[in-house]
Amino acid sequence: MITVEAPDNSKAKAATGLKAAVGILEKWGASGEQGTAILRVSRSTYAxxxxxxxxxxxxxxxxxLTRISLVLNMHAALRIVFDNPENLYxxxxxxxxxxxxxxxxxxxxxxxGGILPLYEVFKRIDSLRGAQW
Structure with missing residues (x-):
């Protein structure tokens, strides 16, 4: 029997998530130094x-990956709470x-840079949306 394995594209998915998180951080006004600390990546990877x-x-x-997920989910919650870009970003x-x-x-x-403040801020932002999901 011949088996065919799906290609492992986890590195491509990770890059896509990282690019999205970096874009959000930039819109939030984060400096490169802040972004690297939040996502715990090197300056070269961030750039x-x-x-x-x-x-x-x-x-x-x-x-x-967890840090990227938290940034993306904070952004999703803020999109539900705020209609205008000034508050959203x-x-x-x-x-x-x-x-x-x-x-x-x-x-x-x-x-x-710590994961605990990142998670705590996420929880508090997520609670703003209430039952709006």
């Missing part, structure tokens, strides 16, 4: 994702005086 070279592939670990850079943020912008907290 390559920003360029969106066709056919580019990248090998990412589970932590990096500006919210992450706005000082927030709610519990946990203590006057800091969400972008400031998630750019510290």
């Amino acid at each position: 390559r994702a920003k360029r969106s070279d066709p056919g580019w592939e990248v090998n990412l670990d589970e932590d990096q 500006g919210f992450m850079a706005m000082p927030n005086h709610n519990a946990y943020f203590e006057g800091k912008a969400p972008l400031e907290l998630i750019s510290q």
Whole structure:
């Protein structure tokens, strides 16, 4: 019996996710340094994702994929909450005086590099959408 295996395109999928996350971070106003800390990737990988070279592939670990997922899901939640681009893309850079943020912008907290602040900010943003899914 002949078996045919599907090609492993996980590196291409990882590159697509990384490119999307980098694009979102750029729209949020994140610097390159912040973006590399949030996604835990090298400056060269971040710059390559920003360029969106066709056919580019990248090998990412589970932590990096989780970070990309959190950024994409924060963006999805913000798209539900806000209709206007100023809030959709500006919210992450706005000082927030709610519990946990203590006057800091969400972008400031998630750019510290830890996965826990990234997850905590995601949970709080996700809760804004309420039952709107």
